[in-house]
Amino acid sequence: MSNPLSNIKISRDHIDRPFWIIFSILVAVSILALFSASSTLINRATALGHNPLQPIAMQIVYLFLGVGIAYVMQFLPTWVYRFFGYLLFALGLLFLLLNAMHIGWSANGAYRWIKIGGITIQSSELAKLGLIIVVSDLLTRIHDEQSQRYYFRIVLILTIVTCVLIMIGNLSTAILLGSVILLLMILARIPWKWWTAIIAAAIVILVIGYFIVKVAYVDKGKEPGRPFDRTVTWVKRIDAKFNIKNSQEKTYKINDDNYQAMMASVAVARGGQSPLGVGPGNSLERNYLPLANADYIFAIIVEETGIVGAVLLSLLYLSILFRCCFSSNRYSDYSAQLMVMGLGIMLTLQALVSMAVAVGLGPVTGQPLPMISKGGTSAIITSIYFGIMMGVAREQNQKHAEEQLTRQESMQNIPSIETE
Helix, strand or coil: CCCHHHHCCCCCCCCCHHHHHHHHHHHHHHHHHHHHHCHHHHHHHHHCCCCCCHHHHHHHHHHHHHHHHHHHHCCCCHHHHHHHHHHHHHHHHHHHHHHHCCCCEEECCEEEEEEECCEEEEHHHHHHHHHHHHHHHHHCCCCCHHHHHHHHHHHHHHHHHHHHHHHCCCHHHHHHHHHHHHHHHHHCCCCHHHHHHHHHHHHHHHHHHHHHHHHHHHCCCCCCCCCCCCHHHHHHHHHHHHCCCCHHHHCCCCCCCCHHHHHHHHHHHHHCCCCCCCCCCCCCHHHCCCCCCCCCHHHHHHHHHHHHHHHHHHHHHHHHHHHHHHHHCCCCCHHHHHHHHHHHHHHHHHHHHHHHHHCCCCCCCCCCCCCCCCCHHHHHHHHHHHHHHHHHHHHHHHHHHHHHHHHHHHHHCCCCCCCC
16 A cells, blocks of 8 residues: 655745745744843753753754744645644543643643653643644535534534633633634634524623632632632632722732733833833843743833834734635635634734733733744644645645646647638
């Protein structure tokens, strides 16, 4: 039996350059921001007697490893992405189940990682990527009303199971993933009554859950048991952000709960003094913000580059979605179109949420800035996102070029009609 991968032809003629330009700029920004926002990591490494540049060097290694992965992945056919998407989804669900049983590696009371051979893997990242690929494949199998109901139920069940397992450790990621799947349903022309019912049910469940946790646990100072021990943290963060009672008295009161958000606000305020900020490398808040290189790296970028840097970076992430929309118009593979749109929407939404939290427009969520925030798993998974999007774009560019060539050859073979 022949190996189907042996038929893969590597040709650079149809590489999607706009995707590569966006990806390369993000990698460059990540490296520059890493040097600006890693003072706490450098100080910690120095105090432990390690090489002070080791944390930065390791992240750069992950970034270039991600670039290599994306480069190789762009030459794979789309059926490979679908095949491995199902495997990633199954593996992600397994890891999420282990985390739900408090098996794995935790930080700040949340079990979100699995360690394999010294490598730390964030379970939700695998599940997110896998679910988007699986749902994109299932939704394109709809051909009539009967199949529509069948695959809609399968997609709904898989999404609910995945989001519930992710929600145990990270509510914001579950909401983001659910929103992306909902948008894919809309793109797949699922009847509006079905997805509006999903939205209504989700809102009702979240609101009821909020008040149950607030009344039964937060107001009474109690802690729920596993696996709902994180719910109190969510409610406190929402209350801290949207509670307007005595807001003037609490605005400048810094405590352990709001320390990171307050330091991020100071960084944004310093950057707002000039359209270009305080200048690269001149950040002061990086020395006080514990997660300056991770969840709040956008605050340091705003401090150093001002509103100009903030707008340009926002447009860079929006360009991912714009490129996905533009490219999708040429796709003959409907499943690939949904896959690319799902991945593009996820990256863009995650970036916008991370930036909104960093500048104080939303409650703390713990969402990293894709490709820029420090994190090995995040850098690799984001690179895989780009590898898939660039791979689909390359394959469709090649098909488009072949169709044009065939059309030109057909036109040349048409006999000429001579008239006297």
